[in-house]
Amino acid sequence: MGAVMGTFSSLQTKQRRPSKDIAWWYYQYQRDKIEDELEMTMVCHRPEGLEQLEAQTNFTKRELQVLYRGFKNECPSGVVNEETFKQIYAQFFPHGDASTYAHYLFNAFDTTQAGSVKFEDFVTALSILLRGTVHEKLRWTFNLYDINKDGYINKEEMMDIVKAIYDMMGKYTYPVLKEDTPRQHVDVFFQKMDKNKDGIVTLDEFLESCQEDDNIMRSLQLFQNVM
Numbered sequence: 001m002g003a004v005m006g007t008f009s010s011l012q013t014k015q016r017r018p019s020k021d022i023a024w025w026y027y028q029y030q031r032d033k034i035e036d037e038l039e040m041t042m043v044c045h046r047p048e049g050l051e052q053l054e055a056q057t058n059f060t061k062r063e064l065q066v067l068y069r070g071f072k073n074e075c076p077s078g079v080v081n082e083e084t085f086k087q088i089y090a091q092f093f094p095h096g097d098a099s100t101y102a103h104y105l106f107n108a109f110d111t112t113q114a115g116s117v118k119f120e121d122f123v124t125a126l127s128i129l130l131r132g133t134v135h136e137k138l139r140w141t142f143n144l145y146d147i148n149k150d151g152y153i154n155k156e157e158m159m160d161i162v163k164a165i166y167d168m169m170g171k172y173t174y175p176v177l178k179e180d181t182p183r184q185h186v187d188v189f190f191q192k193m194d195k196n197k198d199g200i201v202t203l204d205e206f207l208e209s210c211q212e213d214d215n216i217m218r219s220l221q222l223f224q225n226v227m
């Protein structure tokens, strides 16, 4: 996914590319455009109409075309599987073990629990993560932490997420990592989030706590940075 995000950021630089001459550049642009349109009609897992995706996300049609090109380059079959997520994250975190976190992340992208992430799923999530409102990002994060997708976050789930992040960062990032640190992290999280102290965090509790507490927001921001 990071690689495709890279493609996304190249989207801006692509438009600022120093021109050889106007005619050359225009030719490249037209060729890209035609190829994009051709690809759009030829894939096995055809994404929904671009207009529909444009309406559903915060991306323009042109941005969607560029994202789609990157997606198809990385994943010629038109879908991403969990193994691809794991491979990409392993490249980004070579000193840790990112496989568990990649697994949770994959499940958050795979909203229909189909076992694969289609282009539509991918850009929908990317749109929220890059250009969504705070509320949308928090909702998405809540869903990521709610591992069994029952609508609540319990302590075990939070513990599993925090451990997965620590594993991914590896011992070089946390050289003096103490055994009880993930537990402390989870306890602090729960003290603040679980307003009615019933042992589970609901979406409402999560949204309320996050928005009223700058520390939690910063800490979540830190988590989001690894996405």
Ligand SMILES: [Ca+2]
Pocket: 146, 147, 148, 149, 150, 151, 152, 153, 154, 157
């Ligand atoms: Ca849950």
Ligand SMILES: [Ca+2]
Pocket: 193, 194, 195, 196, 197, 198, 199, 200, 201, 202, 205
């Ligand atoms: Ca509660």
